[in-house]
Amino acid sequence: MGLLIQGKWQDRWYETKNSKGEFIREQAGFRNWITTDGQQGESGSGGFKAEPDRYHLYVSLACPWAHRTLIFRKLMGLESLIGVSVVSPDMLEQGWSFDSDTGSTGDTLYGFEFMHQVYTRAQSDYTGRVTVPVLWDKQQQTIVSNESSEIIRMFNSAFNELTGNSCDLWPELLRDEIEEINSWIYDTINNGVYRAGFATTQDAYDTNVKTLFTSLDRIEEILSEHRYLAGSALTEADWRLFTTLIRFDAVYYGHFKCNLKQLRDYSNISGYIRELYQMPGIAGTVDMQHIKRHYYYSHDMINPTRIVPLGPELDFDSAHGRENL
């Protein structure tokens, strides 16, 4: 695991010494937007028009951020328009790799060995972490975006004219509410599990785990009254949360020591996870082998033996019982 400095790969674990043991997530470096007509989007440069077979998605099936983009690609009918390369779950000295012997599809565009080569192909002197997801433009041969929260907004509507999609998970009327929900869920749950798991002091760990469970209690409460986070309508806020929840009992509970409770102890949250999991096309985006292997095998600083646990047994297929909310 490491990062690029001036285009050169350096094998380095996260720096937490200057932040009292707190893991601090780096901001994504590529922030362009695909738009219907190629005009500039919310940030970055223009010139990224929604077109078939122009864009490619690099993902890890283990990664909750990349998982969001795979879900939106599925729900918005983008599978025939946007290809995908899947990295190996093992993120080792060279970072994410395309080793097909350990579960990667290979880099179907360039045949690169490592994800950092995709970044330096876009920018030869790039400095920053080499993260997934990456949305690649085959025409300009560059990265459109490596920020999942923005990629899913592009997928939500930019290609509608080409796909005929009418599903809108970022509806105008609910935007303020969704932003508000996203904000505390991101800090305390999506990123919260990492802040607990990558903490290197007891204090940082304690604080983050407590905050995480306060938020999970709050979610349980919301879901006892409402079917989804923003009420009766399913929105992007639900999918952003889902990709963390589906990994929780298998990985965050054990590996990241988020173990005050398992999610199966929360009845509304567990029914909600099952409902989302059972929506058409979603189960196919969840790969528990990649998920467990990635975390337990790659983070040898946390799990030096690299033993991947056999359990827990998970059942996302049983009845969810949320129809009457």
Ligand SMILES: N[C@@H](CCC(=O)N[C@@H](CS)C(=O)NCC(=O)O)C(=O)O
């Ligand atoms: N802000 C990014 C975060 C992506 C991210 O951190 N992905 C992780 C995988 S779960 C990664 O690639 N980490 C590699 C690293 O930090 O070196 C997003 O949401 O797209």
